[in-house]
Amino acid sequence: MSKHIRTEIDKLKKHILTVGASVEESLSKAVKALETRDAKLADEVIEDDLEIDKREVEVEEECLKVLALHQPVAIDLRLIVSILKINNDLERVGDLSVNIAERAHFLAQNGREKKLFDFSGIASQVRDMLKKSLDALVKENVQLAHEVCKSDDIVDAMNRDFFLRIQKEIKERPEDTENLIHQLSISRHLERIADQATNIAEDVIYMIEGVIVRHQAEKFHQPRS
Numbered sequence: 001m002s003k004h005i006r007t008e009i010d011k012l013k014k015h016i017l018t019v020g021a022s023v024e025e026s027l028s029k030a031v032k033a034l035e036t037r038d039a040k041l042a043d044e045v046i047e048d049d050l051e052i053d054k055r056e057v058e059v060e061e062e063c064l065k066v067l068a069l070h071q072p073v074a075i076d077l078r079l080i081v082s083i084l085k086i087n088n089d090l091e092r093v094g095d096l097s098v099n100i101a102e103r104a105h106f107l108a109q110n111g112r113e114k115k116l117f118d119f120s121g122i123a124s125q126v127r128d129m130l131k132k133s134l135d136a137l138v139k140e141n142v143q144l145a146h147e148v149c150k151s152d153d154i155v156d157a158m159n160r161d162f163f164l165r166i167q168k169e170i171k172e173r174p175e176d177t178e179n180l181i182h183q184l185s186i187s188r189h190l191e192r193i194a195d196q197a198t199n200i201a202e203d204v205i206y207m208i209e210g211v212i213v214r215h216q217a218e219k220f221h222q223p224r225s
Contacts, residue, residue, distance in 0.1 A: 005070045012062055012083050013138075016090070019055045020134045023090045023097070026052065027130065027193065030100040031123045034186065037116075039108035045101035049094050056091040060084060075210075082207035086137065089196045089203070093130065096189045096196070103182045103189075114179045117165070119186060122158040125151065126194045133200040142208050148201035149213075155194035162187035 026045050033042035063084045066072070072080060107116065129148050136144035166184045170177050202213050 005066070005072060005076055008066045008070065009076065009079055012059065012066065012080065015055070015059045015062060016083050016087055017134065017138065019052065019059060019087060019090050020137075022048070022052050022055065023093045024127070024130060024134070026094055026097040027100075027127060030097040030104060031119070031127070033101055034104040034107070034116075034119060037104070037108040037112050039105045042101040042105040042108065046098050046105075049098045052091060052094040056087055056094075059087045063087070078207050078210060082203045085203045086200050089199045093193050093196045096193050099189045100186055103186050106182055107179065110179070114176055115169075117162065117183050117187075119183075119190070122155060122162070122187065122190050125155055125158065126190045126197070129155070129194050129197040130200075133197045133204070136201055136204045137207075140204070140208055142205055145201040145204040145208075149198050152194055152198045155191055159187050159191035 026048055029041055029048075030045045032038065033045065063080050066080055067077075070076075107114075129151050132144050132151075133148045135141065136148065163184065166180050166187075170180050173180070199214070205211060205213050
């Protein structure tokens with residue numbers, strides 16, 4: 001790897017981590033807005049998404065510029081392709097955080113006196129997955145990436161549990177259906193964020209090892225000894 005392209009790739013990594021930090025903050029705020037029924041905080045998440053979108057476009061443009069000017073090959077090419085894909089995954093997490101914030105805003109305005117399911121467990125698991133996936137990128141750590149991939153099944157199970165519990169509540173309290181549907185959406189959005197974190201981890205594995213593990217979970221999602 002030439003010194004010049006190494007410098008450009010290091011810049012790209014810094015930019016993608018900036019996007020990652022913004023997305024992590026957005027998710028944390030959305031979850032807090034939900035837990036505290038804080039409509040104002042939910043609105044902040046929605047407003048901040050414009051900045052995340054702007055940064056996502058900037059990273060993509062920088063990646064394309066490096067590809068055009070330096071025509072990288074082998075590991076250099078994998079690094080840039082991975083950053084492009086991770087950039088898109090992070091922007092999607094930002095969008096999903098906005099979706100959670102919108103549901104939190106509704107519940108703060110319309111469901112303050114109604115039962116709210118405890119999302120702290122699934123939210124904590126999802127936030128940990130997102131953080132680990134970004135740490136795997138920073139440290140180029142395949143072990144961490146595999147840990148993220150394995151955790152996705154845990155979140156899937158939590159989401160299924162929420163679905164069954166909320167389905168039961170809707171049958172017992174049909175007058176609260178709208179409130180409960182919003183909560184079901186929150187669980188689904190958190191599960192989708194876990195999927196995006198898994199995508200990032202898989203991109204890190206590809207970046208480091210050159211192995212495409214997507215759609216081959218059982219074969220590749222186990223850490224190597």
